[in-house]
Amino acid sequence: MAVHGTFRKIKWTLLFITLGIYYFLPFIRLDRGPNAPSQAVLVDLEGRRGYFFFIEIWPQEVYYITGLLIIASVTLFLMNAVAGRLWCGYLCPQTVWTDLFLFIERKVEGDRRARIALDKQPWTFSRVRKCATKHFLWLMVAWWTGGALVLYFSDAPTLVYNLATLQAPVVAYVWIGILTATTYLLAGHMREQVCIYMCPWPRIQAALTDEQALxxxxxxDRGEPRGSLKHNKALELQGLPAGDCVDCYQCLHACPTGVDIRKGAQLDCIQCGLCIDACDAVMQKVGKPSGLIAYDTDENIERRVEGKDSVYKIVRGRTVAYAAIIVGVSAIMLTALLTRDYAGISVLHDRNPIYVSLSDKGVRNGYTVRLLNKRTHERHFMLHVEGLPADTEITAVGIEDSFAGRPVIAIGPDRTRELRVLVVVPDARELAESTSITFRLTESVMGEVVTTEDYFKVPRGEMK
Known part of the structure; x- marks a missing residue:
């Protein structure tokens, strides 16, 4: 049934915003420089990168995904603590696409009464045309939904062209087919069954809610005893109690999951507020105040029955704790993002031999050093070892460039480079058997520094 009112307007606004973002976000461009994709939001499986505008996530940073999942789950808890199933009623993809499919259905076949009458008609040309048009439009929406998701995994304009010219990879067509079919079935034919039977969130949120959640x-307290408008007016004239509910069932017909909200809180209710709009429209027609159905608490109903004022506690221990967790996790992720390195170094000490004693009393240690450049352009790094005497010699096998006796190593864009590094201390007699040292890698242009620690080994006992 078509519903008009405040909550219906909110749902339409959120529908246009969320679907607009989903469908058109892959086409937003962002210049990241050479060798980097220009798509603002992209999951680059081939390049092993995730891009979200100016944020770039690498495979080894899976902890950011963990942080986002924590934030998402706690945000759901916060929504539930404030006003129940806000996510389900307004932002859940199942709700958004179901609303869009229902809109198409109403525009093609008419409102609830018209569709009931149409179902009783024989299969005339008019009925076939309406049915075929509805399902065609559903399939077009489902097809674009599946296609839009695939665009997040490849350059969108290029993939659209390849799809249109049948040059795209087979896996792209397969996934578009799967997502088209699931969207068509879930939003067009399974609707409330997804919310009632398939989704686990109603059972979870029922355990998380409390008596102060809206x-x-x-x-x-205001609607009972319910009855028809004429019956209730007759009771009023007799001085008998009569509720404002006129038993019109508009709240039931407006509910996308078929819930009669007058029976109390139910797991099937996604709390979208459409029953509020439907009831308010009826109350306006019969000259009664609105709000017979509203966001409220059972505790407030009991308070009004006792003659007390309603109490609303949005800010309370539970909501503050959830908000603090969200802020805390976000702060940790932001700090890690702003302070992360765009280069890396790891060192593996030779195991056999651990050291080599030279004829001039010197000692040489060998290391396998792996260097990482996370930028999309070539960079040059200077390698230095700290913690050893000033006359220590550092040699990177195969590297001829040096500065102040330190090897200068070129690393290609988004590449790693493995080197064999030899560290020689000409006079190791003053060194302990194992000396902690620091390998320092310094970028030549921006001066970025990354370090790692290892040990320099000398023969057991004093060197003579």
């Missing part, structure tokens, strides 16, 4: 509530 939920779509039938205010039975």
């Amino acid at each position: 939920n779509v509530t039938y205010r039975w």
